[in-house]
Amino acid sequence: MTRAIRHTAAFSFLLLVALLVNAVRVQVLEADGYNANPANRRASIVRYAQPRGTVEVGGRPVTGSRDSGGRLRYERTYTEGPLYAPVTGFSSQLYGTSLIEHAEDGILAGTDYRLELFPWWDRLTGTHRPGGRVETTINPAMQRAAYRGLDGRKGAVAAIEPRSGRVLALVSSPSYDPNELSGNGASVSDAWRRLNRAAQQPMLNRALRQTYPPGSVFKVVTATAALESGRVRDLDAPLDIRDPYTLPGTRTSLGNPAPGCEDAGLKEAFRLSCNTVFARLGVDVGLREMAATAERFGFNDRGLRIPSPVAPSTFDTRMDPAQLALSSIGQYDTAATPLQMAMVASAVANDGQLTPPYLVDKVTDAGGVLVAAGARGPTQQVMNPATAEQLQEMMTEVVAHGSGRPAAIDGFTVGGKTGTAQHGVRNEGTPYAWFISWVRKKDNHEPVVAVAVVVEDAEAEREDISGGGSAGPIARAVMAAGLR
Amino acid sequence: MTAPAAKRAAGARAAGAPPSWPPLPKRRGIELALLMGAVFLSVCGYVVVGFARAHPVPSGAAGYGAGLGGLALLAHLAVRLRAPYADPLLLPTAVLLNGLGLVLIFRLDLETPADPAAPAQLVWSTVGIGLFIAVVVLLRDHQTLQRYANASAAVGLLLMVVPIFFPAVNGARIWIRAAGFSIQPGEFAKVLITVFFAAYLAANRNALAYTGQSVGRLRLPAGRVLGPVVTIWLISVGVLVLERDLGTSLLFFGIFVVLLYAATGRTGWLAVGVLLAAAGSAAVSAVEPHVNGRVRDWLHPFAGIAAGRGPGQLAQSLFAFAAGGVFGTGLGQGHSYLIGFAQKSDFILATWGEELGLAGLTALLVLYALLVGRGYQAALGLRDPFGSLLAVGLAALPALQVFVIAGGVTGLIPLTGMALPFLAQGGSSVVTNWIIVALLVRISDRARAPRPAPDPAAPGAPGGAR
Numbered sequence: 001m002t003r004a005i006r007h008t009a010a011f012s013f014l015l016l017v018a019l020l021v022n023a024v025r026v027q028v029l030e031a032d033g034y035n036a037n038p039a040n041r042r043a044s045i046v047r048y049a050q051p052r053g054t055v056e057v058g059g060r061p062v063t064g065s066r067d068s069g070g071r072l073r074y075e076r077t078y079t080e081g082p083l084y085a086p087v088t089g090f091s092s093q094l095y096g097t098s099l100i101e102h103a104e105d106g107i108l109a110g111t112d113y114r115l116e117l118f119p120w121w122d123r124l125t126g127t128h129r130p131g132g133r134v135e136t137t138i139n140p141a142m143q144r145a146a147y148r149g150l151d152g153r154k155g156a157v158a159a160i161e162p163r164s165g166r167v168l169a170l171v172s173s174p175s176y177d178p179n180e181l182s183g184n185g186a187s188v189s190d191a192w193r194r195l196n197r198a199a200q201q202p203m204l205n206r207a208l209r210q211t212y213p214p215g216s217v218f219k220v221v222t223a224t225a226a227l228e229s230g231r232v233r234d235l236d237a238p239l240d241i242r243d244p245y246t247l248p249g250t251r252t253s254l255g256n257p258a259p260g261c262e263d264a265g266l267k268e269a270f271r272l273s274c275n276t277v278f279a280r281l282g283v284d285v286g287l288r289e290m291a292a293t294a295e296r297f298g299f300n301d302r303g304l305r306i307p308s309p310v311a312p313s314t315f316d317t318r319m320d321p322a323q324l325a326l327s328s329i330g331q332y333d334t335a336a337t338p339l340q341m342a343m344v345a346s347a348v349a350n351d352g353q354l355t356p357p358y359l360v361d362k363v364t365d366a367g368g369v370l371v372a373a374g375a376r377g378p379t380q381q382v383m384n385p386a387t388a389e390q391l392q393e394m395m396t397e398v399v400a401h402g403s404g405r406p407a408a409i410d411g412f413t414v415g416g417k418t419g420t421a422q423h424g425v426r427n428e429g430t431p432y433a434w435f436i437s438w439v440r441k442k443d444n445h446e447p448v449v450a451v452a453v454v455v456e457d458a459e460a461e462r463e464d465i466s467g468g469g470s471a472g473p474i475a476r477a478v479m480a481a482g483l484r
Numbered sequence: 485m486t487a488p489a490a491k492r493a494a495g496a497r498a499a500g501a502p503p504s505w506p507p508l509p510k511r512r513g514i515e516l517a518l519l520m521g522a523v524f525l526s527v528c529g530y531v532v533v534g535f536a537r538a539h540p541v542p543s544g545a546a547g548y549g550a551g552l553g554g555l556a557l558l559a560h561l562a563v564r565l566r567a568p569y570a571d572p573l574l575l576p577t578a579v580l581l582n583g584l585g586l587v588l589i590f591r592l593d594l595e596t597p598a599d600p601a602a603p604a605q606l607v608w609s610t611v612g613i614g615l616f617i618a619v620v621v622l623l624r625d626h627q628t629l630q631r632y633a634n635a636s637a638a639v640g641l642l643l644m645v646v647p648i649f650f651p652a653v654n655g656a657r658i659w660i661r662a663a664g665f666s667i668q669p670g671e672f673a674k675v676l677i678t679v680f681f682a683a684y685l686a687a688n689r690n691a692l693a694y695t696g697q698s699v700g701r702l703r704l705p706a707g708r709v710l711g712p713v714v715t716i717w718l719i720s721v722g723v724l725v726l727e728r729d730l731g732t733s734l735l736f737f738g739i740f741v742v743l744l745y746a747a748t749g750r751t752g753w754l755a756v757g758v759l760l761a762a763a764g765s766a767a768v769s770a771v772e773p774h775v776n777g778r779v780r781d782w783l784h785p786f787a788g789i790a791a792g793r794g795p796g797q798l799a800q801s802l803f804a805f806a807a808g809g810v811f812g813t814g815l816g817q818g819h820s821y822l823i824g825f826a827q828k829s830d831f832i833l834a835t836w837g838e839e840l841g842l843a844g845l846t847a848l849l850v851l852y853a854l855l856v857g858r859g860y861q862a863a864l865g866l867r868d869p870f871g872s873l874l875a876v877g878l879a880a881l882p883a884l885q886v887f888v889i890a891g892g893v894t895g896l897i898p899l900t901g902m903a904l905p906f907l908a909q910g911g912s913s914v915v916t917n918w919i920i921v922a923l924l925v926r927i928s929d930r931a932r933a934p935r936p937a938p939d940p941a942a943p944g945a946p947g948g949a950r
Contacts, residue, residue: 001689002864004749005876008742009860012883016849016856019887022896026805027842034806039789039799042807042819124811 041071046128048072048093053108053131053366055088055100058140061133063088072184076101081177083147086156086170086205087138087359089308090178094188099205100134100359103307107132107363107371114371130366137166137361137374142449145481146171149474154456156206158339159478162346162438162447165355165376167306169451169478170339172210176202209311211335212454215421216273217434218330220344220391223270225293226281227387235267235390245276248321254279270394271402273418275329282328283321290328291317296382297344297354299336306339306359307375313340330421341436342452348395349415349438349447352388355379391415399437406472407437409480414439418472432456435471439479449482451475508932511572512564518576519560523553526583529815533591536816542590551606552583555613562617566624567929571858574928577851578921581906582609582914587815588835589909592828595821601828601909608911612918619922626927630870633683640676643669644723657727670732671903671912674739674881675919681716681740682873685747689869693748716740721764728774731888731900735881737761742880743873746863775898782898797823797831801893804834812841828909830901833893849886852905856883859924865931875927878920 026034034040051065051074062084064077076091078084089099097105106112108131115129116122122129139159146157150173159169180191195203204210226232232239243262244253254275261274269277282290294300294315304310313336316327326332336344339357347354356377363371383391395415398404404416416437423432438450453471527549534542542548556579563570586609590602623629629636646660646669653659659666685692721733741757769775780787781798788796795803804820807813818838823831837845859879863872882905889908892899903913 001746001749001869001872004746005860005863005872008746008876008880009857011742012856012860012880013853015883015887016853018896019890019894020846020849022891022894023805023837023842023845026802026894027808027837027845028810031806031809034803037786037789037795037799037803039786039795040803040807041822042803045819125814 044072044093047109047111048074050074050110050128050130052076052091053110054133055084055104055108056133056135057084057087057138057143059135060140063091066182068183070184076178076182078177078179081179082175083143083171084138085175085178086172086207087136087143088178090181092178092181092188092192093184095181095192099308100136103305104134104360104363107134110366112371115365132363132365132371133368134363135361136359137161137168138170138359139168139482141481141484142169142478143171145169145477146453146474147173147175149453149477150455154200154206155454155471156210156338157451157453157474157478158207158337158342159449159451159482160339160342160346160357162350162450163355165346165357166361167339167357167359168449168482170207170359172204172206172208174200174202206454207338208306208308209337211311211313211337211340212432212434212456213334213421213423214330214336214341214419215432215434216275216330216419217341217344217417217436217452218328218334218336218419219270219273219278220348220395220417220436221294221297221299222278222282222285222290222328223266223391223394224297224348224383224387225285225290226266227390228293228383229285229289231281231284232266234265235394236265238263238265239269239277239281241274241277241280243274243276245280245325247279247325248283250322252322254325267394267397270417271397273403278329279325283325285328287317287319287324290324291315293383294334296380297347298340304356306357308359310339311337313337330419338452338454340452341434341454342450345395345415345417345436345438345452346447346450347382348388348391349440349450350388351385351445352381352383353379354382395437404435404437404472406469407435407476407479409439409476409483411442412439412479412483413442414476414479416472416475430457433470435475437472437475437479439483449479451478453478508569508934510568512560512568515563515570515572515575516560518572519556519579520553522576522580522583523549523556525580526552526587529584529587530590532814533587533594533816536814537594548586548606551610552579552586555579555610559613559616559620562620563925563929566620567925569929569933570925571862571928571932573854573858574921574925577855577858578906578918581851581855582612582918585832585907585914588832588907589828591816591839592821592832592835594816595827604911605909605914608914609918611911612915615915616918616922616925619919620925623923623926626871626874626923626930627868629679629874630683630686633680636676636683637680640673640680641719641723643673643676644727648723648726652728658729658732668910668912670727670729671910671916672919674732674735675878675916675923677736678739678743678877678881679874681743682870682877685743686868686870686873689747692744692753693750725768725772728772729901730768730775730778731892731902734761734765734888734900735884735902737764738884739877739880742884743877746876747869747873769898778898778900782895785895797825798893798895798899800824801831801834802895804838805894808838808841808845810842812837812839812844815839826901829903830889830899830908831893832908833890833904836907837894848907852882852886855905855921856880858928862924862928862931866927871927871930875924875931878924878927881920882917 054061055063062079065074066077068075072093089101091097091101110129110131115132142159146169152174155173157169157171161168176195181188244255246253256274256276258272261272261276299313299315302312316333323332327334358374360374362373365371392415395417399408399414399416403418407414407416414437419434421432433455436452438447440447453474455470530545530548531541559575586605589605593600593602647657650660658668658670660669744753769779785798800823820835820838821827823834856879859875863875866872885902885905889902889904891897903910905917
């Protein structure tokens, strides 16, 4: 019997060993799969168990956290939701995150490895670090000025500090309140559905994610190409381009809204925004040179992040001359985000140097210890400083004696360019009003702000080809706020 | 050899037992020290839960420690007085398991403030330790039980049948509810039936072992002795299938096969047992929708997620174990409450696995192995077949029980509801486990106690009965 008892004992131990082996399978070998299973709520419970780190504007938090008392404990709050929604994005327990909330999620949720003090120990004990702080480059006064200027009309504003690339204002209108999306209740899914179905598309970030035909403001790029290629050397020498201009290879003729283009020099043509001149110049410069210039400004760049991805602005690289002519005046397939056009103004103002824009100034841990400075890309030379100087002169002329007059600010040098972009089938849509500009002190060459404004519902200005009446005052308000 | 040394050696020989038969030490001091350790660990667990939940030290910590310590001390005194040679590991292991079980239930109560279970479990644990003391004090010799084997079988069967006449709870008719109390008589039946099996097999083991026809190398049991065996099997399995408590049904059958093998040493019985178990399982899982569902859950634990119903209990349990990893999240810091229903009873191991990790789970399995191993050790130390078989049965009970439920919640085998010994919420289970430990203490006392010196005159006197 002793032998049989020993066998049964061995059998019992075998059962316990089988349990242990199986436990190793579940808890070690297959654990990652179970932990990553979307139906496993642990990740979200841990994620929302502590207040989320704050996003700050001008040193003051614009986000907070609310203890919901529920299983997913802390919900995001926004102090001025609609104003900063194009900057912060939303952080929703149901629908994830967007924009900075998405790009800096690891820091805000406290999971980023850079927040760990003693990585090995933290991981062993499962310690969760409190969420860090994200300081943005936004200037609250400029943001507010832009938001107020758009006043709920469809449109967007992007403003940059030309030397550094800091994004000073980023507004999309109409906006939405990300507070509505924070939690996980039925009201959140209702709000999500409503916002996504709304005809006005309030959750579309028009400053970063929407491209518009730039229309006449693209003439800055065409002028750059014409000067850089040597096609135009003297700003005042008449160019003798016929008005109307027949697009090469077609019978379509292009006209101008105002007289005086036929014998205008480049500067005058720029002030009058002559379509004939810039269409012809674009054709003369050639496709390759036009595309290269546009790309130096940042067109066709799919990789731009600030740190949220920016929709690529486009300038076609395969066109016939007629299409190139239209593209050179910012029509046909040419399309740009407001941020892209702010970069164009910025490069001109900054003597031809383009500093990639960025939105996150710095990232610190909860106690304020620096974790990382915002990602600054290398500055690129878009054009000769001499060319930039000529363009500055031309843009200043537009504000001083042209369609950009609404953007003028007493005591400062302001350069600008207006634009009205046709769009829709046979250009029947309401035209978009554009305005790009920059400002500097009279006694100082350093530009303070470069800004791009687009207003979609510029119905009242249909006759006003300039766009200056609608978008100009907004640009002025934003620049003025930046000068204070 | 110097003179004083020779004198010392002679003196030692004169004072002690014969050199071939040294008395085993009583080791009661070690038991007391281990008990104190067990109580200390349990109180630590209690305090850690409090800290993890950002409470100060829980107000009940001192009372809990004093209560558990006092009970342990009483049990120790009973053992010291009435079973002085008992295995010193049995009682501390049981106290530690029970103490940690209370900590886990207390910890899970924090997630369900409306439905606290720890106070009742504490009362049942007290009752259990009281019964432990009663058994150790009143039952002077385990062989007394042999005389009541038939009565045990009758009462055991009765206990198993009675709940059929009470309303089903969560689909199983295994409860008796009266006056606010609910007990699971099937738990007590386990011990009674084991006593009967041990007695029956001790009496008939020769007939079972040495009769029957040979088929090749297998010797099949004779029909005459097979009859009662199959009858018992049919009754217990039939009753339990009616009650839909399949875990316990499996357990009874397992115990019976184990004891049959231990009594006869015949692999033929194992073959018969495995065949019967396989046939029974296949038939039941094909016919019974409840069991069928359990098998499907086991094969496809995530089917509910794919079907959009969210993770089922088994999936949640696997998530909990995986979340624990090697070192666990720490007591009080896991999310095993996501399992929901039965988190404190059938699925309590998931909380252990998540919060104490694979390391803690290994420690727990070692504790169970100690309890089981000490039972088998007692079985090997005895010379009477009934005592040995009883010890084997009582050791195999927790082993099988741990395997069935722990294997079920970790996805090793299909899940069947069963209490994890000492850990899971459930009064009847905890009381039964204390009775099992009491019987093992009693048997191990007999196994380790010095035996009357063999009479050198008697020929063929058993020497070292091992």
